[in-house]
Amino acid sequence: MQLSFQLNGRQIEVHSEAEETLAEVLRNTLNLNGTKVSCEVQVCGACTVLVDGVPVSACTYLAYEARGKNVTTIEGLEKADGTLHPLQQAFIDDFAFQCGYCTPGMIMSAKALLDENPKPTRDEIIHHMDGNICRCTGYVPIVAAIQRAAEVMAKESKK
Amino acid sequence: MSAEKKTDFHVVNHSLPRRDGRVKVTGKAQYVADLKLIGMAYAKVLRSPYAHAKIVSIDTSRAAARLGVYCVITGNDLAGLNPYYGHAVKDHPLLAIDKVRYAGEPVAAVVAIDERTAFEALEFIDVKYEELKAVFTPEQALAKDAPLLHEKQFEAGALRGFEGEVTAGKGTNICQTHKIQWGDVETAFKNAAAVVEANYYFPMTYAYAMEAYVAIADVTDQGVNIYSSAQHPFMVRHDLKSVFNLPVSKVRLIVPFVGGGYGSKSYTKIEPLVAACSWKAKRPVKLQLTVEEAMLTTRSDDAYTWMRTAVDASGKIIARQAKIYMNTGAYAENSPLVVEKSTNRCVGPYAIPNVLIENSSLYTNTVPASSYRGFGCAQVTWPGESQIDELAAKIGKDPYEFRLANAAKPGEEFFPGMRPFDGTLKQDLDTAAKAIGWGKPLPKGHGRTVAVSGSDAGAYPLTSTAVRVHADGSVTIMTGSTELGQGSHTVIPQIAAEELGVPFESVNVVASDTAITPYDRSTGASRTTTLMGSAVLEASREAIQQMVVMAADVLKVKVEEIQAIRGGVRCGEAQLNWSEVISKFYGLPDGEVIGRSYIRKSGKFAKLPVFWEAAATGVEISVDDETGKITMEKLATVGDVGLAINPALAEGQDIGAATMGMGIGLCEELVYEGSQLMNGSILDYQVPRFSDLPKEVELHLVQNQDGVGPYGAKGGGEASLNSMAANIANAVDRAVGVRIRQAPLTPERVWRALRDKKSKMED
Numbered sequence: 001m002q003l004s005f006q007l008n009g010r011q012i013e014v015h016s017e018a019e020e021t022l023a024e025v026l027r028n029t030l031n032l033n034g035t036k037v038s039c040e041v042q043v044c045g046a047c048t049v050l051v052d053g054v055p056v057s058a059c060t061y062l063a064y065e066a067r068g069k070n071v072t073t074i075e076g077l078e079k080a081d082g083t084l085h086p087l088q089q090a091f092i093d094d095f096a097f098q099c100g101y102c103t104p105g106m107i108m109s110a111k112a113l114l115d116e117n118p119k120p121t122r123d124e125i126i127h128h129m130d131g132n133i134c135r136c137t138g139y140v141p142i143v144a145a146i147q148r149a150a151e152v153m154a155k156e157s158k159k
Numbered sequence: 160m161s162a163e164k165k166t167d168f169h170v171v172n173h174s175l176p177r178r179d180g181r182v183k184v185t186g187k188a189q190y191v192a193d194l195k196l197i198g199m200a201y202a203k204v205l206r207s208p209y210a211h212a213k214i215v216s217i218d219t220s221r222a223a224a225r226l227g228v229y230c231v232i233t234g235n236d237l238a239g240l241n242p243y244y245g246h247a248v249k250d251h252p253l254l255a256i257d258k259v260r261y262a263g264e265p266v267a268a269v270v271a272i273d274e275r276t277a278f279e280a281l282e283f284i285d286v287k288y289e290e291l292k293a294v295f296t297p298e299q300a301l302a303k304d305a306p307l308l309h310e311k312q313f314e315a316g317a318l319r320g321f322e323g324e325v326t327a328g329k330g331t332n333i334c335q336t337h338k339i340q341w342g343d344v345e346t347a348f349k350n351a352a353a354v355v356e357a358n359y360y361f362p363m364t365y366a367y368a369m370e371a372y373v374a375i376a377d378v379t380d381q382g383v384n385i386y387s388s389a390q391h392p393f394m395v396r397h398d399l400k401s402v403f404n405l406p407v408s409k410v411r412l413i414v415p416f417v418g419g420g421y422g423s424k425s426y427t428k429i430e431p432l433v434a435a436c437s438w439k440a441k442r443p444v445k446l447q448l449t450v451e452e453a454m455l456t457t458r459s460d461d462a463y464t465w466m467r468t469a470v471d472a473s474g475k476i477i478a479r480q481a482k483i484y485m486n487t488g489a490y491a492e493n494s495p496l497v498v499e500k501s502t503n504r505c506v507g508p509y510a511i512p513n514v515l516i517e518n519s520s521l522y523t524n525t526v527p528a529s530s531y532r533g534f535g536c537a538q539v540t541w542p543g544e545s546q547i548d549e550l551a552a553k554i555g556k557d558p559y560e561f562r563l564a565n566a567a568k569p570g571e572e573f574f575p576g577m578r579p580f581d582g583t584l585k586q587d588l589d590t591a592a593k594a595i596g597w598g599k600p601l602p603k604g605h606g607r608t609v610a611v612s613g614s615d616a617g618a619y620p621l622t623s624t625a626v627r628v629h630a631d632g633s634v635t636i637m638t639g640s641t642e643l644g645q646g647s648h649t650v651i652p653q654i655a656a657e658e659l660g661v662p663f664e665s666v667n668v669v670a671s672d673t674a675i676t677p678y679d680r681s682t683g684a685s686r687t688t689t690l691m692g693s694a695v696l697e698a699s700r701e702a703i704q705q706m707v708v709m710a711a712d713v714l715k716v717k718v719e720e721i722q723a724i725r726g727g728v729r730c731g732e733a734q735l736n737w738s739e740v741i742s743k744f745y746g747l748p749d750g751e752v753i754g755r756s757y758i759r760k761s762g763k764f765a766k767l768p769v770f771w772e773a774a775a776t777g778v779e780i781s782v783d784d785e786t787g788k789i790t791m792e793k794l795a796t797v798g799d800v801g802l803a804i805n806p807a808l809a810e811g812q813d814i815g816a817a818t819m820g821m822g823i824g825l826c827e828e829l830v831y832e833g834s835q836l837m838n839g840s841i842l843d844y845q846v847p848r849f850s851d852l853p854k855e856v857e858l859h860l861v862q863n864q865d866g867v868g869p870y871g872a873k874g875g876g877e878a879s880l881n882s883m884a885a886n887i888a889n890a891v892d893r894a895v896g897v898r899i900r901q902a903p904l905t906p907e908r909v910w911r912a913l914r915d916k917k918s919k920m921e922d
Contacts, residue, residue: 033193034186036418038369039450039841046369074186084184092180095807098815099644100183101369101418107184126849133841135367135419136644137811138818139852 005066008076016063023047023058026073034074034104038133045132048105048112049073055112074104077111086152087111087145096145098136106132110146118157119150164864164871169725170657171870172862174807178649178668179416179642188416191373191388196443199375200229202436203277204446205267205284206455207259210524210834211293211306214258214266214286222269222283227276229440231284233267236439244398244431247319248327248334248491250309251527253402253431259288260308260489261524262834263455265432270440274447293524295831297463297484300332300521308332308489308522318397318680319495327491327522334487334520335495337502341575342513347478351469355549359542360901361884362828363461363486366531366819367846370418371453372429375445376437382409383434388417390425390641391681392671398427399434414671420643421819422530423457425683426493454839458829459531460485460497460520462538466505468546474556476565478513479546481505483539485520485528492529494520500617501535503574504881505543508584508613508773509565510573525831530683532819533877536614537884541823541902544610544885549898558889559592559609567613569865577615578766581865581873582773582799584611591777594795594857605792606894607779610882615768616874618686619760623677626655626698626754628706630745632726632738633665639679640691641671645876646808647687653804654692654869658699659737660726677755685772685874688804690764692869694756702754709744709752710735763867770866773799774878776817778853780890787910789825789891791853798859801866801873810858812876820883822847826903 003025004013016025026032026049038046040059047058050072051065077085087107090096097103106129113120113128120128125146134142182188219231234242234256242256243249255266267284271277294300294308313328327334348354374387383403389395392412399410417424433446448456466481483501487494502518531537551561566584567573573580591609592598601607625637636655642648652666659666669676679691703723710728711718713735722729727736735743742748758764779793796813803809826845830837838844866873884902892898897912 027193032186033189036190036192036369038371041840041842043841044369074184078185084181088184091184092176095174095177095811097183097644098646098811099369099417099419100179100188101190103183104186126852129849133367133369133846133848135369135421135819135846136815138814138847138856139849140814140856140858141811143849143852 003063003067005068006070008072018064020063021059022049022061022063022066025063026058032073032075036101036104038101045109046102046105048108048132050108050112053112053115055109074107086149090145090149090152094141094145094148096137096141102132102134106134106142114150114153118154168657170653170663171804172802172806174805175649175653175663177646178652190370190416190418191375191386192370192447194375194386196375196377199443199445200270200272200440201274201277202268202270202433202444202446203274203281204265204452205281207255207262207264207266209259209288209290210262211291212259212288213291214255215289216287217267218285219267221285222280225280225283227272228280229270229442231267231269232436232439237435240435241402241404244402244427245491246316246394246398246426247493247495248325249314249316250327251490253435261526263526263836264489268432268436270436270444293834294332295523295525297486297521297523300523305332308524318394323499325495332522334491334522335498336519337499338517339502340515344478344480344513344515347513348467348469351477352472353550353554354467354469355546355553356467357900359464359466359545361462361538361541362902364459364531364823364827365454365829365844366421366423367841368419368421368423371448371450372456373447374430374433375443376434377443378434378437382411384411385430385434386413386415387430388424389414389430390417390420390643390683392641392673393639393678394681395427395430396673399430402431402434411674414641417641417643421532422534422683425530425681428456451840454836455526457492457529458526460487460494460528460538462501464539464542466542466546468550470550470554474554474561474564476509476511479505479511480515483518485518485538486523486525487520488523488525488527490527492527493534494528496617497530497535501539504536504614505539506574508567508580508611510567510571524834526836532816533614533881534617536612536877536881537820537823540612540881541884544882545888545900548608548889548892559588559597562588562609562611566611574615578768580613581771582613583861583863584613584773586861587611587773587775587797587799590797590859590861591775591795594859595777595779595793604784604894605779605781606890606892608886608889608893609775609777610886610889611775612878612881613771613773614878614881616686616770616772617684618690618769618874619680620690620758620764620769621680622690622694622758623679624691624694624698624756625677626695626702628659628702628737628741628752628754630738630741630749630751632661632736634659634661634667636666636668636695637676638668638691639671639676640687641682643682645812646805647691649808650688650804651691651695654695655699658696659703661737685876688872689769689866689868689874690758692804692872694758696869697756698754701756702752705752705754706737706740710740713740713743770873772874772878774813774875776879776882776886778886778890780887780894782891782895782909784913787906787913789887789904789909791821791851793855794853795857795859796879797861798875798879799861800875801868801871802862802864803860804869804872806860809860809875813879814856814858816876816880817883818847820880821851821887823902824884824887824904825851826905828903
């Protein structure tokens with residue numbers, strides 16, 4: 001079937017099989033490999049993308065469900081001039097990743113949090129991010145990065 | 160102290176941002192999972208439902224006839240290959256041959272136009288099995304009437320990494336044995352003032368690298384080309400050379416970014432299978448395992464340990480004895496080395512005059528065990544550091560003071576024949592104790608402890624590299640050390656930039672490709688900073704020597720008149736930077752100089768271990784009386800790393816390792832029920848999450864420049880894991896007075912222990 005949706009701000013149309021997941025369409029059909037797949041049972045968060053601003057697990061979310069919606073992936077965060085999203089920059093500045101495999105999903109989950117709650121407390125960050133697993137960092141620098149990004153975004157919005 | 164002691168660093172010892180930062184936060188970093196080759200087909204694997212069974216027949220005709228299927232491969236199709244591989248013991252067939260040895264073992268693979276077609280064809284493969292009696296624990300494997308897993312005598316692998324005999328395949332289920340002994344244990348225990356003695360169990364754990372095993376193979380008359388998510392591409396190359404009977408030059412392993420390793424991607428895994436698929440299908444083939452399949456591929460050895468430790472009246476540890484049975488699963492993989500290392504690591508980091516440790520690993524019909532972060536050390540630091548606290552409690556000593564009094568001292572040869580200890584445990588322990596507020600009052604139900612680990616690093620010194628200085632002064636480093644996330648591709652250029660006096664930004668790294676990058680034995684055992692770092696340092700200096708000679712040629716003076724300065728040379732008034740030296744030498748603004756170095760087991764690397772990996776951790780926990788749930792209140796890590804080339808990365812390794820260790824202490828455990836793995840998915844296998852994060856965390860480094868690596872650096876990144884499970888158990892004992900000797904300390908186990916204690920008190 002033909003499927004059309006907004007992807008990172010652009011309207012796209014792709015052919016998709018009924019049983020294909022959003023992760024399969026992104027990775028296999030559209031060659032957008034930033035979205036990673038790990039547990040395939042919605043418990044690790046590696047494949048997190050935003051659909052109409054809400055974080056979903058692309059590994060089990062049927063591509064068909066995205067029709068007519070607005071999908072944002074990790075590839076959609078960097079500005080055209082190369083400026084990184086404050087979360088991306090904070091992840092670099094705080095060493096908030098090692099192998100990087102969980103990172104796209106981690107950043108997308110964090111973006112959903114900050115979009116909804118620009119000044120989260122440490123407990124709110126931990127609660128919101130509990131569905132994302134990282135095996136490298138021990139989470140400590142990720143919490144720091146999200147806090148730093150929130151501060152940067154607050155300053156930017158005042159400008 | 161190292162002769163290289165220097166402190167005025169320009170580039171090293173600075174927390175420069177990671178080289179792979181931008182590609183990783185933008186989703187552009189390429190992992191094998193992301194790669195596609197032209198004409199590539201996809202494989203899926205059929206796995207055995209039985210733990211131990213004869214394969215009576217396999218009929219692949221229905222599967223092979225399906226639309227979109229290129230071929231089906233089984234153990235019957237391997238004529239022309241040497242299908243058994245293994246760097247320690249060649250006991251592992253790339254597909255089951257004649258029989259299966261664990262539930263989940265690959266029996267056949269379908270190669271098809273896409274993954275779904277391959278997957279759907281699996282159920283059309285008809286396999287007839289005849290079930291055999293199976294064993295699942297070392298005790299069962301040792302029983303008189305136990306079935307044999309392996310009937311034949313094995314060829315010992317050429318690269319086993321230890322000097323002892325391989326004991327597998329001698330008509331028993333014993334895979335490997337190891338023993339160390341000095342002093343007179345019996346007399347020491349007889350004369351002891353106090354002794355503790357108990358049994359401990361360390362669980363099977365799964366590393367959960369979030370990128371599951373994946374490889375792409377292209378086998379043609381040009382050779383075997385493989386992209387793999389492998390920690391040790393050169394060792395995998397050796398196995399493939401043997402499987403395909405090819406010269407080394409015809410086997411090529413390319414490793415892009417790796418999505419987590421932690422030891423689980425060390426040594427050969429699915430590469431022989433995917434190469435055989437490509438060989439039969441005559442096209443490139445990708446095999447991407449699911450996480451559930453990865454859990455059926457490698458785990459850590461679980462360990463049953465009986466241990467006793469003795470002190471004299473002055474509180475000095477005088478003896479330790481242990482008997483360990485490790486469960487290595489169906490194939491040896493790296494377990495022979497795990498056995499040797501876990502034997503050695505029962506001792507350290509304490510100076511004990513009487514020692515007897517006997518260790519054996521047993522083949523069982525379970526998922527093969529292999530390396531796991533700190534291989535072998537976590538398994539024995541669990542009983543070892545538990546007993547230190549148990550003993551301190553028994554003789555009424557403060558466990559921190561007791562450790563200080565017995566810890567190996569800098570320069571002490573506490574393990575006969577090995578390198579004298581190169582860490583500073585007193586400082587490590589002091590720092591950890593201070594960080595968690597040692598001695599301050601604690602609320603009820605809270606417990607606080609410190610623990611240490613000092614392990615003979617498994618890093619074997621065999622490393623080479625090439626540092627290419629280009630005519631514009633920029634630099635390319637050819638390194639066979641894989642970037643697993645540990646930051647090697649940031650640390651290595653820091654060292655080259657420091658030595659060559661060029662900007663860090665102008666030094667680039669070419670990642671592991673066995674056809675291009677010089678030989679590096681492995682990326683594991685915390686070796687890269689020390690060994691590859693030393694190689695890069697020496698190769699940079701060798702490039703400088705060459706450029707000094709070139710400068711003399713260019714300036715038409717004697718070599719002795721040229722003085723190397725930071726970033727170039729001086730001769731009288733004249734100064735040339737490297738770009739000018741090379742451009743003038745070649746007469747064009749192009750060309751290069753190649754600095755090389757070869758590290759082997761000689762000189763400062765002659766004595767093993769190359770370094771002792773030391774760290775202390777400190778924890779404060781609280782226990783919920785009602786549920787048995789442990790909460791991590793505080794965590795401190797102290798990495799004794801000699802010199803941190805990049806302190807932020809070194810601390811990141813420590814907190815990552817400590818968190819994995821916390822997982823073993825609190826929740827991680829693969830559970831078998833009969834022949835089947837019961838929690839073989841991330842739905843059921845619990846790993847630490849954000850909500851398990853300790854409320855307060857402090858990360859510290861001890862930097863005494865006492866290692867043999869660059870500027871006194873030595874390895875880190877494993878040691879903080881090793882002591883964590885014992886640390887948690889010790890803290891629980893101090894908090895609520897129950898001693899638990901089976902990890903992990905799940906809420907249920909703690910709750911049961913509390914209930915038993917209560918009912919005993921009521922009796």
